[in-house]
Amino acid sequence: MTATNRPASRLRAEGLTLSYDQRTVATDLTVDIPDHSFTVIIGPNACGKSTLLTALARMLKPRAGQVYLDGAAIASYRSREVARRLGLLPQTSTAPGGITVGDLVARGRYPHQGILKQWSAEDETAVVDAMRQTGVLELADRPVDDLSGGQRQRVWLSMVLAQQTSILLLDEPTTYLDIAHQVEVLDLCAELHAHKGHTVVAVLHDLNQACRYATHLIVMRPGGVIAAEGDPRNVMTAELVEDVFGLPCRIIPDPETGTPLMVPAAPKWYAPAGATSAETTGRTDAGDVPADGAAHDPAMAKTS
Structure with missing residues (x-):
């Protein structure tokens, strides 16, 4: 129908x-x-x-x-x-x-x-x-x-x-x-x-x-x-969240349900615990590839 x-x-x-x-x-x-x-x-x-x-x-x-x-x-x-x-x-x-x-x-x-x-x-x-x-x-x-x-x-x-x-x-x-x-x-x-x-x-x-x-x-x-x-699986994208809420983010699968999980982008000044100064210096925007060219974990990639 x-x-x-x-x-x-x-x-x-x-x-x-x-x-x-x-x-x-x-x-x-x-x-x-x-x-x-x-x-x-x-x-x-x-x-x-x-x-x-x-x-x-x-x-x-x-x-x-x-x-x-x-x-x-x-x-x-x-x-x-x-x-x-x-x-x-x-x-x-x-x-x-x-x-x-x-x-x-x-x-x-x-x-x-x-x-x-x-x-x-x-x-x-x-x-x-x-x-x-x-x-x-x-x-x-x-x-x-x-x-x-x-x-x-x-x-x-x-x-x-x-x-x-x-x-x-x-x-x-x-x-x-x-x-x-x-x-x-x-x-x-x-x-x-x-x-x-x-x-x-x-x-x-x-x-x-x-x-x-x-x-x-x-x-x-x-x-x-x-x-x-x-359906949230079709609707919720990083682009939609940034457009409607003004919030850069990533969308990953919820490990419990597989539904979209919104992870806000980290601020540029944020340094993970234990990171060296060289590691933090190489960081750009939260969603970008690091300066050394290494790819992020595919599970953390943006979905469209």
Whole structure:
């Protein structure tokens, strides 16, 4: 099936113009989120990554263009119906004062409540499972105010998981987390995608984490322009990183996964431990062949 006759994805945006406080962030932005993908959006600061995500979640009304969810304009749905179909973890969240972890996570079940459907055993199971998945079950009776930034981030993620939506939008989900918990959260997202069929869309800053976990990568440049998108193995090149981020680098295979691994170029003044003055004198730019003409290790060569 070709791109021209492929069925439309569940979540897409066409011709968006997005603004904050009269400042236009993106113009004529079109994005198609592949179903059942782990899509990661990367780009330099202030390029419009989070703005795009909030528009996809109907938290920001476009000045022009339209977001479509399941074939209909997302603006045509009631809020509760949108919340049944997709969950959003925003970049910053504020919990009501004094609320406990368990009570906050339980709010993720709001879209499933109604006049004729009150709290049920199904709701209780969803909340407990969500807290267990993010490792905060033992914190259920603790006030959210008493938690560390990393613990709070996992609690907010629990609330989104408790919604039990098949589309998850996560704006910098690893914020405040140490490296071990970053990997745990991203592993969880990858599991939801791979084993449960969820469509996951995440904004990340770490390019290597993006390449390791994404099945579909969207690279944005300032002005809300899509610089490249597709499989990270095809998209992530040293030329792209330098063009979009202004960072000279090499791209090598990740020794664990084979996915692209970005290694920033060393500064000209850098001398490896134990190097002689003659060795450092012969160094030129980080990506160049040494002055003696010897080639670098092929495994460290740039890929195109």
